[in-house]
Amino acid sequence: MADHIGCIPELDQKKYDAREQVKIICLGDSAVGKSKLMERFLMDEFRPQQLSTYALTLYKHTANVGNKTVAVDFWDTAGQERFQSMHPSYYHKAHACIMVFDVQRKITYKNLANWYKELREYRPEIPCCVVANKIDADLKVTQRSFSFAKKQGLPFYFVSAADGTNVVKMFREMINRAVDYKQNPSDFMDEVLEELENFDLEKKEENSEAEEDELKAESPELA
Amino acid sequence: MGFQAKRCGVQFNPPSIVLVYIHTDTNKIRKRIIPIRNFFKHSDCSTAAERLKNHPRHRGYLDQVPLHQLEKLHIVLRDHMQGLSLENSLASFQLDPDEDLNKLEDEELARKKGQMDTLFERNRKRKDDPDFVYDLEVEFDKSKEEKCSWDEESDEDI
Ligand SMILES: Nc1nc2c(ncn2[C@@H]2O[C@H](COP(=O)(O)OP(=O)(O)O)[C@@H](O)[C@H]2O)c(=O)[nH]1
Ligand SMILES: [Mg+2]
Numbered sequence: 001m002a003d004h005i006g007c008i009p010e011l012d013q014k015k016y017d018a019r020e021q022v023k024i025i026c027l028g029d030s031a032v033g034k035s036k037l038m039e040r041f042l043m044d045e046f047r048p049q050q051l052s053t054y055a056l057t058l059y060k061h062t063a064n065v066g067n068k069t070v071a072v073d074f075w076d077t078a079g080q081e082r083f084q085s086m087h088p089s090y091y092h093k094a095h096a097c098i099m100v101f102d103v104q105r106k107i108t109y110k111n112l113a114n115w116y117k118e119l120r121e122y123r124p125e126i127p128c129c130v131v132a133n134k135i136d137a138d139l140k141v142t143q144r145s146f147s148f149a150k151k152q153g154l155p156f157y158f159v160s161a162a163d164g165t166n167v168v169k170m171f172r173e174m175i176n177r178a179v180d181y182k183q184n185p186s187d188f189m190d191e192v193l194e195e196l197e198n199f200d201l202e203k204k205e206e207n208s209e210a211e212e213d214e215l216k217a218e219s220p221e222l223a
Numbered sequence: 224m225g226f227q228a229k230r231c232g233v234q235f236n237p238p239s240i241v242l243v244y245i246h247t248d249t250n251k252i253r254k255r256i257i258p259i260r261n262f263f264k265h266s267d268c269s270t271a272a273e274r275l276k277n278h279p280r281h282r283g284y285l286d287q288v289p290l291h292q293l294e295k296l297h298i299v300l301r302d303h304m305q306g307l308s309l310e311n312s313l314a315s316f317q318l319d320p321d322e323d324l325n326k327l328e329d330e331e332l333a334r335k336k337g338q339m340d341t342l343f344e345r346n347r348k349r350k351d352d353p354d355f356v357y358d359l360e361v362e363f364d365k366s367k368e369e370k371c372s373w374d375e376e377s378d379e380d381i
Contacts, residue, residue, distance in 0.1 A: 030325045031324045031332065036343070082325055084325055104320060105321075105324075106320065106373050107321060109373050110373070111325075136342075137342055142363040143367055143368060144368060145365075145368040145370060145374075147371070158361075158363055162347045163346050163347065164348055164355075164356065164359045165360075166360055167359075169360050172358075
C-alpha cells in the first residue's frame with residue numbers, strides 16, 4: 001500500500017529509506033518564490049529535473065552533515081499549486097517540509113493554514129518551518145510578528161531569494177532537521193503501513209488454510 | 224562604441240520595438256526602431272525575445288535591456304495582434320496583492336511573475352557582485368516586533 005501511494009514510475013521512492021538519502025518538500029502558493037529560493041541555495045549546483053507529467057521539479061543536492069555525506073532531494077511543485085492540494089506521492093516519505101509565503105501578499109500567508117493542514121494529514125510529525133520570502137521588497141515587515149508559526153510551534157525565517165538573506169541558513173537547518181528526523185523518526189506512518197501490508201498477507205494465508213479445512217469437513221456431509 | 228539604453232517601447236504598425244539610447248561617443252540621444260519580423264499572434268514571446276537579444280545587428284544596442292523586458296514588449300505586441308486593447312494588455316501586468324495567483328493558467332501566471340521580476344532583478348545580488356555573500360545571515364531584532372495586521376482577530380481562522 002505504501003508504495004502504491006508513492007507510485008511515480010520514473011521515481012523509485014524506496015530509495016528514501018536508505019540511510020544517506022533524505023527528501024525535503026516545498027509547499028506554498030504560486031509565485032511566492034519557492035523555485036527562486038531553491039535556485040539561490042543551489043547556485044551552480046542548480047540542475048533541476050522536470051517531471052512535467054506530475055507537475056513536479058526535483059533538485060538534487062549533496063550535503064555534509066556532521067561527518068557524513070547526505071544526498072538530499074528537494075521536491076518543488078511545478079504548477080500543482082493550482083489544485084490547492086498536492087498528490088499524496090508528494091508527501092510520501094518526506095523527511096522535512098519548507099512552507100513559503102510572500103510578505104507582499106496576505107492571501108499567501110492566509111493559505112499557509114490549508115497547506116499545513118494537508119501536510120499534517122500525510123506527515124503528522126515531520127519537521128516543518130515557515131518562510132517569509134521577499135523581505136527585500138519591504139524591510140519593514142521584519143518588524144512584524146507573524147503568529148502562524150508561533151501558534152504551530154514552527155521555526156520562522158525572514159528571507160529574500162533576491163538578495164540572499166538567510167536563505168542558506170534556512171536550508172542548512174532544514175537539512176539537519178531532516179537527517180535528525182530520519183535517525184529518530186517520531187511518526188511511523190510509512191513503517192506502520194508496510195507492516196500492516198505484511199500482516200494482511202499472513203492473515204490471508206491462514207484464512208485460505210482454514211477455508212480448505214472447512215471444505216474438507218463439509219464434504220462428508222454433502223456425500 | 225557605446226550605447227546607453229534609456230527607454231524602450233513598442234510600435235504596432237509595422238510591429239516594432241523602439242529603443243531610445245545615448246550614443247556615448249557623441250553623447251547624442253538617438254532612437255532606433257527595430258522591426259519585429261516572423262512574429263505572429265501565436266508565436267512564443269520568450270523565444271522571440273531571446274532571438275532579438277542575440278540578433279547580430281541589434282544586440283549591441285540591446286545589451287543593457289533585460290530579457291524579461293523584451294519579453295514583455297513582445298507580449299504587448301502579440302496582445303495587439305490578438306485584438307486586445309493596449310489598456311487591457313498593460314493591465315494584465317499589474318499586480319493585485321489580493322489576487323489568488325493559484326487560480327491562473329500558465330501564461331497568465333508567467334505574466335504576473337514577469338511583473339514581479341522587475342523588483343526581483345533590481346534587488347538581486349549576483350555571484351559576481353563584489354559584495355556577494357553566499358550564506359548571508361541577518362538577525363532581526365525581535366524585541367521591537369509589532370503584531371501583524373494579517374493576524375487580526377477578525378480572521379482567526381489561521
Ligand atoms: N523582490 C523579490 N521577488 C522575488 C523573490 N523571490 C521570488 N521573487 C519573484 O517572484 C516570482 C515568482 O517566484 P517563483 O520562484 O517562480 O515562485 P514559485 O511559483 O513559488 O516557485 C519570481 O519571478 C520573482 O520575480 C524575492 O526574494 N524578492
Ligand atoms: Mg515554482
